[in-house]
Amino acid sequence: MNEERTCLHCKDKIKGRSDKKFCGDGCRNAYNNRLNEKQNGSIRKVNSILKSNRRILEKMMQDKGSHLRITRQALINRGFRLNFHTHQLKSPKGNKYFFSYEFGIRILGDEVIIVKSTKGEGRSGK
């Protein structure tokens, strides 16, 4: 069996062991770097949405005390993406909050309550 294999990166013919996928370390590195770039691209995209969400909430909460009630539409108009969040928390009363970092929102039909977490992240107190 003398099947010809080609390098995944440069498409050159590969000589040697039959399990080789690249003609050399250079091609392996280049291929893996490109793969990482693609993955980093989607991570960056989600990160920037989350950061933008956080910025919008931070701006709205400025000088507004511990929580703020606004319409859902007002939030969306500012570019907030409701289906992106970093984590969820349930209050002792059982209300569900969706957080963008330290800022959380609770959706009440057409209205939204924005809160700022006063606890440090990573602690599990109630």
Ligand SMILES: [Zn+2]
């Ligand atoms: Zn190659």
